[in-house]
Amino acid sequence: MDVAIIDYYANHGKSFLHKAKAFWKIIFAALIIASIIITNEFYLLLGIYIALVTIATWTKLSVTKILTIAAYPAIFALIFAIASWNGSWLRAGVIMLKALSAALTMVILIVTTPYPDVFNAIRPAVPKIIAEGLFVTYRSVFILLELTDDLIKGLKVRGGITRRKYISNVKNFSSGIGLLIVRGFDYSEKFYGVMNVRGYGGKISSGKTQNGIGRNDVIALIIGILIFAVSLGTVIEKSLLEFSIYALVCSVIALVISSIYVQFNS
Amino acid sequence: MSHLHIPDGVLPGWIILAGWIFTALILAFSLYRVRSTELKRKIPLIGIISALMIVCMTIPIIPPVYHINLSVIAGIILGPALAFISIFIVDLIIAMFGHGGITVVGLNTVVVGAEAFIGFYLFQLFMALMGRDSIMWSSGLAAVISLILSTSLLIGVVYLSQINPELVIAVEEDHSTEDTQEHNIQEIPKELVKGINIKSFAKTILILLGVGWIIEGIITAFVIKYVSRVRPDLILSEET
Numbered sequence: 001m002d003v004a005i006i007d008y009y010a011n012h013g014k015s016f017l018h019k020a021k022a023f024w025k026i027i028f029a030a031l032i033i034a035s036i037i038i039t040n041e042f043y044l045l046l047g048i049y050i051a052l053v054t055i056a057t058w059t060k061l062s063v064t065k066i067l068t069i070a071a072y073p074a075i076f077a078l079i080f081a082i083a084s085w086n087g088s089w090l091r092a093g094v095i096m097l098k099a100l101s102a103a104l105t106m107v108i109l110i111v112t113t114p115y116p117d118v119f120n121a122i123r124p125a126v127p128k129i130i131a132e133g134l135f136v137t138y139r140s141v142f143i144l145l146e147l148t149d150d151l152i153k154g155l156k157v158r159g160g161i162t163r164r165k166y167i168s169n170v171k172n173f174s175s176g177i178g179l180l181i182v183r184g185f186d187y188s189e190k191f192y193g194v195m196n197v198r199g200y201g202g203k204i205s206s207g208k209t210q211n212g213i214g215r216n217d218v219i220a221l222i223i224g225i226l227i228f229a230v231s232l233g234t235v236i237e238k239s240l241l242e243f244s245i246y247a248l249v250c251s252v253i254a255l256v257i258s259s260i261y262v263q264f265n266s
Numbered sequence: 267m268s269h270l271h272i273p274d275g276v277l278p279g280w281i282i283l284a285g286w287i288f289t290a291l292i293l294a295f296s297l298y299r300v301r302s303t304e305l306k307r308k309i310p311l312i313g314i315i316s317a318l319m320i321v322c323m324t325i326p327i328i329p330p331v332y333h334i335n336l337s338v339i340a341g342i343i344l345g346p347a348l349a350f351i352s353i354f355i356v357d358l359i360i361a362m363f364g365h366g367g368i369t370v371v372g373l374n375t376v377v378v379g380a381e382a383f384i385g386f387y388l389f390q391l392f393m394a395l396m397g398r399d400s401i402m403w404s405s406g407l408a409a410v411i412s413l414i415l416s417t418s419l420l421i422g423v424v425y426l427s428q429i430n431p432e433l434v435i436a437v438e439e440d441h442s443t444e445d446t447q448e449h450n451i452q453e454i455p456k457e458l459v460k461g462i463n464i465k466s467f468a469k470t471i472l473i474l475l476g477v478g479w480i481i482e483g484i485i486t487a488f489v490i491k492y493v494s495r496v497r498p499d500l501i502l503s504e505e506t
Contacts, residue, residue, distance in 0.1 A: 098275025136313025
């Protein structure tokens with residue numbers, strides 16, 4: 001998980017998806033995930049995945065990096081695919097594509113939306129302690145990442161992690177994690193003290209939620225609705241599945257055109 | 267990777283929904299249980315332990331997927347109720363990275379939350395049985411056993427997901443006049459168990475995760491030993 005890179009992408013991107021509001025992008029992601037879940041046809045799922053890669057090119061970020069981040073669940077999906085193996089590569093492909101497409105959707109959402117905006121949008125739907133916990137966790141991740149980086153460097157430089165000394169490595173690494181817990185606890189006490197001084201009463205201010213719908217929100221929403229409509233159509237009317245190969249071809253054409261366009265405009 | 271993050275789209279809707287309902291109920295119970303504690307004081311601690319779990323997931327022990335979870339450590343330090351809240355936060359955030367499905371956050375929280383819950387009570391039990399000097403063994407054993415049980419829970423979830431409840435209900439209705447309901451519950455027809463080969467699935471993950479249990483158990487033991495020396499109040503604090 002490249003937490004720091006994801007955060008950088010979300011805060012420094014300039015695409016239309018970066019400009020769209022978090023609430024509408026969550027709806028966009030929900031529509032695409034719903035379409036992935038209801039679809040069981042290989043070519044249509046491949047079409048959705050390629051459409052998502054196309055959307056990833058529109059973010060003007062490193063598509064390779066986005067695809068790498070979103071490829072993580074492939075390993076878990078592979079276990080499910082092996083366990084479901086019935087001699088059909090298409091069935092295994094469906095399981096893999098479902099996991100990869102859903103992950104890519106979430107990664108597109110998160111590389112184009114700063115975390116606080118996502119948490120703010122879901123705040124009304126979760127208990128207060130979870131909403132506050134999400135903000136504090138997000139803030140703490142970056143502090144701990146820095147501490148962890150220093151810790152691992154320190155362990156390596158001082159011979160705490162060396163080749164072939166597995167027991168000693170595990171012991172030193174574990175002590176490092178223990179140190180992080182202790183330092184993290186001290187940090188949480190300080191954090192609470194500072195927040196109390198600033199008038200913390202159990203609610204972290206996260207800025208105002210932007211209301212209304214703009215041009216970028218409408219574009220994101222239309223893409224989501226379009227993908228969902230195609231999937232829903234094939235679920236309601238099975239005969240439409242014959243045309244799923246056309247959906248795949250359309251996605252490939254869109255990807256080629258988008259890649260060329262982005263290449264020439266970057 | 268001492269447990270398996272269920273990805274999106276591999277399990278049927280009814281079990282995903284059941285996972286969310288179950289998680290919501292446990293969260294509600296956890297919040298009820300911690301109602302007397304000063305929550306605004308606990309939020310930074312929940313945040314730091316959740317962040318630590320996320321950070322540890324970024325460190326591959328055996329690349330590319332083996333990482334430690336610290337779920338049992340979270341259970342021992344925070345107590346089962348706050349640990350469950352913390353694990354829900356972690357699962358929600360990592361699902362946004364595509365690390366585990368977003369629709370199955372409920373199920374993943376139940377599975378990982380079980381590690382923290384069982385780990386906490388086993389740790390308390392072993393400490394009571396073997397004494398405070400055995401903190402390393404108590405925590406290590408608690409971690410390994412809770413991971414074995416949470417993996418069994420995962421296999422159970424996958425097994426249950428292969429049964430179509432609508433078909434089961436239909437079969438039970440067909441035979442209701444023959445007074446064979448007990449028979450139906452015991453013997454689910456083979457045609458209703460479809461999709462994932464549960465034996466193959468169980469074998470695969472038991473082989474893969476077995477290594478993870480041992481690694482996580484050893485690391486948990488050393489971490490708890492270290493923390494108990496430096497800050498014993500963190501390990502043996504009030505139960506929440």
